[in-house]
Amino acid sequence: MAETKREIERKYEATDETRLPDLTRAPGVSAVQDRGVDELDAVYYDTADLRLAAGSLTLRRRTGGGDAGWHLKLPVAPGVRDEIRAPLDDTLPESLAGLLRSRTLGGEVAPVVRLLSSRAVRHLLDDAGTLLAEVSVDTVLAERLGEDGGATASWKEIEVELADGADPGLLDAVEKRLRKAGVRPSTAPSKLARALAETTPAPPAADPATRPPALGEDTAGGRVLAYVREQVEAIVRYDPAVRRELPDAVHKMRVATRRLRSAFKTYGKVLDRTVTDPIGEELKWLAGELGVARDQEVLAAHLADRVDAVPDTLLLGPVRARLRVWDAAVGADARRTALAALDSDRHLALLRTLHALVADPPLRKAAHRDAPKVLTKAVGKDYDRLAGRVDRALSLPPGHERDLALHGARKAAKRTRYAAEAATPALGKPVKRFARRIKSVQSLLGDHQDSVVARETLRTLAIQAHAAGEPAFVWGLLYGREEALGAALEDRFPEVWKRTSATKTRAAVGF
Missing domain, CATH: 2.40.320.10 (Hypothetical Protein Pfu-838710-001)
Incomplete structure (x- = not known):
């Protein structure tokens, strides 16, 4: 032991x-x-x-x-x-x-x-x-x-x-x-x-003629590869932390998979996507397996906070007990799912592929160009994609379709933010400020999505409580509060988005 x-x-x-x-x-x-x-x-x-x-x-x-x-x-x-x-x-x-x-x-x-x-x-x-x-x-x-x-x-x-x-x-x-x-x-x-x-014995001197040309730090390839290596190392480092159930380890490992997958998509002019797209699909799989545990962790904490906010006079039925039973059952399954993924041959193959990618990256011509121009164009393209999704979401009436559209905009915001953060060492403070503004958009849309998911779970818990002969009043109360929260976030969103899409912001960043 x-x-x-x-x-x-x-x-x-x-x-x-x-x-x-x-x-x-x-x-x-x-x-x-x-x-x-x-x-x-x-x-x-x-x-x-x-x-x-x-x-x-x-x-x-x-x-x-x-x-x-x-x-x-x-x-x-x-x-x-x-x-x-x-x-x-x-x-x-x-x-x-x-x-x-x-x-x-x-x-x-x-x-x-x-x-x-x-x-x-x-x-x-x-x-x-x-x-x-x-x-x-x-x-x-x-x-x-x-x-x-x-x-x-x-x-x-x-x-x-x-x-x-x-x-x-x-x-x-x-x-x-x-x-x-x-x-x-x-x-x-x-x-x-x-x-x-x-x-350690002294290594033999390398023949300069056999060395591959090195990428300069200020080239697009040098900057992107530094970011890619950072995310690969994070995936490797947090693997044992997830196994040890350390706080926030699942979240950090999952974020690294998403950052890496986003970098492959954003910087396709630097790294050949015929090579990185299949790796991205495997990263998507890993993030999904880890996400079961992480999403459950976030949702359980969210619902526990909401229950704690209900006055004792309105807390009818064994609400906390039912929430604990639900969390224990779903949480145990989520933990097993994450560990099974880490122990799988598929994960091992992914780690080997990432190791090989870092050792011999599939560089394209743009990798050897100056970083600012290549990276600025890539970040701008992701931002335009985000703007299109936001415009579509805001054009829809409140309801299920708009919820789905806002969730899609959240994913696009996350990718744009990751792209900007990867480019910050090359592009400096304007892009760093831009990334912070995009993060505010992502955070608000994340809170909105949490509310949508919470409503679905509250409905399920209400059905289970009713079937067991328990009062379902509290679950309905919490559902109504989540619905009101979602509406309030939707009302706030246009103003938050306006701050990121202002002309002066785009001009400062350069796209």
Whole structure:
């Protein structure tokens, strides 16, 4: 059974002459307790092309110390990682293998580095004897394994790891004492990174004649590919987060799929759509599978808020209980759907295709042109498409057809916003402001669509309540409120749209 520990630590360079200063002079530290020396033996695993290391992940099997076992470390923020631990089996536990799937692409991991560490441990305690942090001085011997094996490296370093629940400000206080003693932060983000850097054989010099022509940063292709790589990396990064049920992970992964699919459509003059359209269809499938869970999450929160707003005197029947039962049933199915998609061969094939696309992008002639002209024209084309959908929606009377048209306009607004955000590094502040205005349109239309979906669900819940002999009054009340909200949003929409379609806005952007 895997367990997770949030690891907040800092690393420092050390030599044989380095001595720890008196850390009781750091505010809050009352005592330093010597905990002896641990002998640690860790073998680190990766793919042949070191994809885990490239993503700042580390996977090791370690013996010695108080936490022997398999450890997978996933980056959270600078100096912060989640360490997921599993028992000390001979083979990689399935609980960790699944979290690595988006990086390994179904391939095997093998030993790449062995680290032998002699760790002198000290505990920093407060005046009540509570652990604040662990300070360790590590003497490390690294040995490269595998085909490139044989090279070794050695060094000493200091680690300061914050205890669970301790004030992060303590790390600043300890660092101040260390710096005064001449100790400086490590330039390596991890032991593995340092070991790889110091034991990697020098690569053979590349023949300039065989190198493909590089895209300049200011070319259309350079800008679009930077955006594409960012979204592909987001899909890969949020895969294990979705599996771990981290907050907002499904939403962020789904957004990345949509941004990428939109970029393929918007920038078809840069990337060949005969190649990217089939990938876009697979991204649409993945977003749809993830969307079941995300849409349920949003809708459940929306309805819970609406129920909470009903006065107790009007809350007739087991309304909250029925809402919880509905959410639990639909939510469990949605979760299974998302995980099944991530575990499928289809998703694995998509990840491999995205990896290949980034490595060898299907560039068209426009990719080599200056970015501003190509990107401006593409954003303008998406905006015109949005304007056409808005005009059609506003020409329809209120009702089902207009709801569908407004939903279509929302999708077009999202694509236009994504196009503008991708172009912002090349086009600057005017397009950034334009993207914010389009986002306001998208947000309002999103609220409207949420209201439409909520009404459909409220009608279903009312039918179920009536069939069970429960009062359906509250569900009808909430339906009426959602209907009024939808009408109010439709009344506001023309003014919000007017701010984005003003002549001065288009002139500032350049289309």
